[in-house]
Amino acid sequence: xxxxxxxxxxxxxxxxxxxxxxxLGERGQGKTRLLRSLTGLLDEWSPVIEGSELGEHPYEPxxxxxxxxxxxxxxxxxxxxxxxxxxYTEKLATPDTAVADLIGDVDPVKVAEGRSLGDPETxxxxxxxxxxxxxxxxxxxxxxxxxxxVALLNVMEERDIQVRGYTLRLxxxxxxxxxxxxxxxxxxxxxxxxxxxxxxxxxxxxxxxxVADEIALVQQEAELVAEVPRHLIEVVxxxxxxxxxxxxxxxxxxxxxxxxxxxxETVAASALRRAAITGEGRAFARPVDLESVPSVLxxxxxxxxxxxxxxxxxxxxxxxxxxxxxxxxxxxxxxxxELADQVASRPVRTGERIPAAEVVSAxxxxxxxxxxxxxxxxxxxxxxxxxxxxxxxxxxYLFLTRKLAKDESEDGAAGDTVTYG
Numbered sequence: 320x321x322x323x324x325x326x327x328x329x330x331x332x333x334x335x336x337x338x339x340x341x342x343l344g345e346r347g348q349g350k351t352r353l354l355r356s357l358t359g360l361l362d363e364w365s366p367v368i369e370g371s372e373l374g375e376h377p378y379e380p381x382x383x384x385x386x387x388x389x390x391x392x393x394x395x396x397x398x399x400x401x402x403x404x405x406x407y408t409e410k411l412a413t414p415d416t417a418v419a420d421l422i423g424d425v426d427p428v429k430v431a432e433g434r435s436l437g438d439p440e441t442x443x444x445x446x447x448x449x450x451x452x453x454x455x456x457x458x459x460x461x462x463x464x465x466x467x468x469v470a471l472l473n474v475m476e477e478r479d480i481q482v483r484g485y486t487l488r489l490x491x492x493x494x495x496x497x498x499x500x501x502x503x504x505x506x507x508x509x510x511x512x513x514x515x516x517x518x519x520x521x522x523x524x525x526x527x528x529x530v531a532d533e534i535a536l537v538q539q540e541a542e543l544v545a546e547v548p549r550h551l552i553e554v555v556x557x558x559x560x561x562x563x564x565x566x567x568x569x570x571x572x573x574x575x576x577x578x579x580x581x582x583x584e585t586v587a588a589s590a591l592r593r594a595a596i597t598g599e600g601r602a603f604a605r606p607v608d609l610e611s612v613p614s615v616l617x618x619x620x621x622x623x624x625x626x627x628x629x630x631x632x633x634x635x636x637x638x639x640x641x642x643x644x645x646x647x648x649x650x651x652x653x654x655x656x657e658l659a660d661q662v663a664s665r666p667v668r669t670g671e672r673i674p675a676a677e678v679v680s681a682x683x684x685x686x687x688x689x690x691x692x693x694x695x696x697x698x699x700x701x702x703x704x705x706x707x708x709x710x711x712x713x714x715x716y717l718f719l720t721r722k723l724a725k726d727e728s729e730d731g732a733a734g735d736t737v738t739y740g
Contacts, residue, residue: 320539321532322524326353329522334360338519339475339495341460341510347575348524350498354409354456357496361403365452369397372444373451373489374406381451381489384440406453408446412463418470421445423482442482447474452492460497461508468514471495475517526563526576530556536576541583545590545602548708550649550695554609555582558641562620567633569621578619582612589671597674603704605678606642606711607669607737613638639719646716649694655713658687659722666740667714673736675707682710714739 330353333340342350367374371385377398380389389396410421418424426443447455457463473479475495480487497518499510515521527533533556534549541547559579562568586604589611594602613634622630661683669678682688691713692698697705717723718739726738 320349320536321527321529322349322353325528326522326524329520333520333522334494336519337494339497339517340520340522341497341499341515341518342522342524343499343501344524345500345526345573345575347573347577348526349576350524351409351456351458353524354454354458354496354498355407357454357494358403358407361406361453363403364400365403365406367399367401367452369399373448374401374453375451381491382444383487406450408450408453408455410446410455410457412457412459412461414462414464416463416467418467419443419445421447421467422470422474422480423448425483442480442485442487444480447471447493447495448480448489448491450493451489454494454496457495457497460499461510463508465508465511468511472513472517475514526573530560533559533576533579537579537583540576540580541587543584543587545587545594545604546704547583547587547590547604548696548705550645550712551586551604551606551609551708552583553649554606554638554641554645555579555586555612557644558582558612558638561637561640562634565633565637567623567626567629569623572621574620578616581616581619585612585615593671596672599674599676599704601702601704603675603702603708605669605675605704605708606715607671609638609642610735642712642715643719646712646719650691650713650716653687653690653694655687655691655717655722657685658683658691658713659717661685662714662717662723662739664740666738667710668736668738669707669711669714670736675703678707678710679703682706688713 330340342353344350366377368377368380368385368389371380371382373382373385375381375385377396380386410416423442423445425441460468470481473481474491474493478489478491480489527536530553534552537552537556556579559574559582562574562578563570568574586608589608590604591602593599593608613631617630617634622633626633665681665683667678667681688710689698691709692706695705695709695712697709714723718725723739726740728736728738
C-alpha cells in the first residue's frame with residue numbers, strides 16, 4: 320500500500336537488471352510482505368530433476384551428484400515439477416545462524432556411508448544453494464554475525480561455494496534479497512561494507528505517505544471482531560501519522576503500521592465488549608471505544624528521552640487531534656451551531672455501558688444531524704449503531720472546538736459515562 324510510485328518502480332528496475340536487492344526501512348513498513356510477493360513473478364510450475372538437492376533444471380545439472388546421475392541415466396532421468404511457492408526461501412538472521420545453515424557443511428552421514436572426505440558429494444548444501452532457480456530472503460540482515468556475512472560474499476559475486484576444504488564452482492541462479500533497518504536505528508549489528516557492495520540495489524521503504532493509503536492498509540490487514548466505520552479507521556490512521564510526526568516519540572525506531580492495525584482491532588474489541596454488556600444485537604464501534612487505544616498500545620512505542628511520565632498525556636493529546644482532524648475533514652461545510660445549542664440545553668449522555676439506542680433517543684431533531692449521518696454513512700438503516708457513532712463524532716468535535724462542555728464521570732451501574740452539554 321502506497322508504494323506504487325516510489326518503492327515499486329525502483330524494485331522493478333532492480334529485478335529487470337538482475338540485481339540482488341536489500342530493502343532498508345524502519346519496522347512495520349511491509350518489507351517482508353514485499354519480498355514474499357516476489358514469488359508471483361515466477362512461473363507457476365517449473366521442471367526439476369527428481370531427487371536433486373538444488374532443484375536443478377533437467378537440461379542443466381550443476382551439482383556433482385546430479386551431473387553423474389544425468390550422465391548415467393540419460394533420457395531416463397526422472398523429472399518432477401516444483402511450484403513457485405517452493406522456490407522462495409526465507410531465513411530470519413538470528414544470532415545462532417551458522418555458515419552451515421546458509422552455505423552448507425560436510426554431512427557426517429554421507430561420510431559414514433563410506434565416502435571419502437575429499438568427495439564433493441559429502442557436502443550438505445545450505446539454504447542459499449538450495450534456493451537455486453529461486454529467491455532467498457534474509458530478514459534483518461544486520462543481525463547476522465559479520466563472519467557469517469563474509470560467507471555470502473563468494474556466493475553473491477563469484478557464485479561458488481566454499482565449504483571447509485572444498486571449493487565448488489556452481490553457476491547458481493539465485494536472487495538474494497534482504498531486509499534491514501537503517502544503520503542509525505539498529506545497534507545490534509551492521510551490514511559489512513563488502514557485502515553492501517555486492518548488492519546491486521538498495522531500495523528505501525517508507526510508511527504510507529497519504530491518509531487514504533494508511534486507511535486502506537488498516538482495512539486490508541486488521542481482523543476486526545466488530546464493525547468499525549470508516550471515520551473511526553480514519554481517526555486511527557491519523558493518530559498513527561501524528562505519532563510519526565511527534566517529537567515526543569523516538570522516530571529513529573519508527574511507528575509501525577502494525578500499531579494502526581492493532582489500534583483498529585482494539586477499537587473493534589472494545590465495541591464487541593460493550594455490545595455484550597449492553598445487550599445490543601450488533602457490535603458497532605463508536606468514538607467512545609477509542610478511549611481504550613492509548614492505554615492498551617502504549618507499549619508498542621518508543622518515547623524520546625525526557626518524556627518519562629508523560630506518555631499517556633502525549634497519546635491522549637494526539638488522539639484528540641486525530642479525532643478533530645477527521646471530523647473537520649468529514650463535516651466541513653456542515654453548520655453544527657443548532658446542534659450545539661440544543662445539546663447545551665438538553666445534554667446527551669454516552670459511555671461504555673450506554674447502548675446506541677439510548678444515545679440516539681437523546682439526540683435533538685435538527686437538520687444538521689441528518690447531514691452528519693449522510694456524510695458518515697449512517698443514514699438509511701434502522702440500526703441505531705451507525706447513527707450513534709456519527710453523532711458521537713460530531714459531539715466530540717464540538718467539544719474539541721470548545722462549543723460544548725464534556726463531563727466524564729463514573730456512574731455506578733452505567734460505568735464510565737461522558738455527558739455532552
